Amino acid sequence: MNVSAVRWSMLAMALLLMGAATACGGSSQSESEVLEELVAGEKAALDPYFGESDPTAYVARYAEEMSYFDSWSDGKLENQAAKDYLMGFAGTIPPFGYEIKNPSVDLFDDTAVFAFNVDVIDPASNAVVLSWNTTEIHHRTGDGWELVHAHWSQPVVEGG
Numbered sequence: 757m758n759v760s761a762v763r764w765s766m767l768a769m770a771l772l773l774m775g776a777a778t779a780c781g782g783s784s785q786s787e788s789e790v791l792e793e794l795v796a797g798e799k800a801a802l803d804p805y806f807g808e809s810d811p812t813a814y815v816a817r818y819a820e821e822m823s824y825f826d827s828w829s830d831g832k833l834e835n836q837a838a839k840d841y842l843m844g845f846a847g848t849i850p851p852f853g854y855e856i857k858n859p860s861v862d863l864f865d866d867t868a869v870f871a872f873n874v875d876v877i878d879p880a881s882n883a884v885v886l887s888w889n890t891t892e893i894h895h896r897t898g899d900g901w902e903l904v905h906a907h908w909s910q911p912v913v914e915g916g
Contacts (some may be wrong), residue, residue: 791861794870794894794901802854806876809849811842817903819895826908852885853877866896873911887911 785793801814818824824838825831833841859872869891876886893905 787861787863790863790868790901791859791870794861794868794892795856795859795872797901798856798870798872798892802856802874805845806849806852806854808851809845809847811845815839815842819902819904822903823905825906827910851879853879853882868894868896868901870894 797817801817804810804812805814818839821835822838823835824833824842829841854877855875857873857875859870861871862869870893871889871891874888874890875884876888877883878885887910888908889911890909891907892903894901895904896902
């Protein structure tokens with residue numbers, strides 16, 4: 757093989773490897789872009805959850821194999837049992853406002869650790885009636901970010 761052919765072969769191999777990395781989910785999204793995308797997805801899911809007592813959009817974000825904890829769930833729930841538990845809240849939550857506070861994300865290849873606080877707000881008094889600390893683990897797929905784990909806990913109140 758001559759030098760020119762070797763160079764072309766190396767270039768072709770590099771392009772193939774770059775294409776394989778992209779096909780395997782590699783992305784050039786920055787942490788700020790991912791954070792913006794995850795916050796938007798969370799709001800799209802929580803708007804009907806808190807506003808209409810409809811968890812359907814929130815549950816739809818979960819992967820087939822997933823896990824979930826919250827302050828009331830009596831331990832870790834997995835897969836369909838977790839989804840059924842969350843859907844059990846349909847129609848039981850009065851309309852509330854909410855505010856996502858302090859969102860952050862840490863990226864590890866195709867995994868995002870998304871942490872934030874949520875204040876649940878009574879629309880009649882505009883008072884915060886409940887707060888949550890939330891951590892979600894998302895995995896990047898060809899279709900975007902899929903939720904594989906969530907942990908919602910209530911902050912400990914001093915003297916409470």
